[in-house]
Amino acid sequence: MLSRPAHAGQLEEPLADSVRTALSSAIRNSAPPVPEFRDTESKLAYFRWLSTMSAKLRRRKTELQERKEFLQTVWYESRRAGLETSLVLGLIQVESAFRKFAVSSVGARGYMQVMPFWSRLIGDGDPGKLFHMQTNIRFGCVILRHYLDRERGDRFMALGRYNGSRGRAEYPNAVFAAEKNWEWADTPPVPLASPDPRRPPERVLGGP
Numbered sequence: 401m402l403s404r405p406a407h408a409g410q411l412e413e414p415l416a417d418s419v420r421t422a423l424s425s426a427i428r429n430s431a432p433p434v435p436e437f438r439d440t441e442s443k444l445a446y447f448r449w450l451s452t453m454s455a456k457l458r459r460r461k462t463e464l465q466e467r468k469e470f471l472q473t474v475w476y477e478s479r480r481a482g483l484e485t486s487l488v489l490g491l492i493q494v495e496s497a498f499r500k501f502a503v504s505s506v507g508a509r510g511y512m513q514v515m516p517f518w519s520r521l522i523g524d525g526d527p528g529k530l531f532h533m534q535t536n537i538r539f540g541c542v543i544l545r546h547y548l549d550r551e552r553g554d555r556f557m558a559l560g561r562y563n564g565s566r567g568r569a570e571y572p573n574a575v576f577a578a579e580k581n582w583e584w585a586d587t588p589p590v591p592l593a594s595p596d597p598r599r600p601p602e603r604v605l606g607g608p
Contacts, residue, residue: 490579512540
C-alpha cells in the first residue's frame, strides 16, 4: 500500500453561526465508539469486515488490539458522519500513512491530519487533543462531511477542500487510489446444504 505525505491542509474559512453550531455539536459526545447492530447478520458482517481489514493493516499496525481499536473507531465514526469507511481509510493512508502522531509541514495533526484551527473554531481550543485517536478521527470525518455538503456530494471537490488544494487532481486521485485498498464486498459463508427429505438416505458402503 503506497502512500505519500500530504503537505497541504484545510484552509480556515469564515463559518456561519449555524454551521459552527452544527459542527460543534457533531464533535461532542466522547462516548466509546461501540458498534451497534440491528440484527445478528449485521453483527457478523461487521466481524467479517474487521477480520479482512485487520489482515490488510497488519504490516502498518503490528499489535492486534491496536488494529482492532483503530478499525472499530474508523468504522463507527465514518458511519456516524455518513461516509464510506473505505474513503476514510484511503484518506488516512494518504494523509498520515496510519501514524497516530503524524505532523505535517503546515502543522496538521494525527491520523486525518486535522489543522489545529479547528479546535478553536468548533472544539474546546486544545489542539493537543487532536492526537487522541477518536477525537482526531471524529474531527476528520465531521470536517470531510462538511466539505461534501458544501460541494453537494462531489467527492473530488470535497477532497480538494480537505487538502487545501480545491480543483487540483493530485490529492483527490491519490485518495481514490488508496481507497481501492480498503473496498470490501461481503461474502458470507455458504451454509451447509440441508438434506432433502424427499431423497432416500444413501447406503453406506458395507451396510445392509
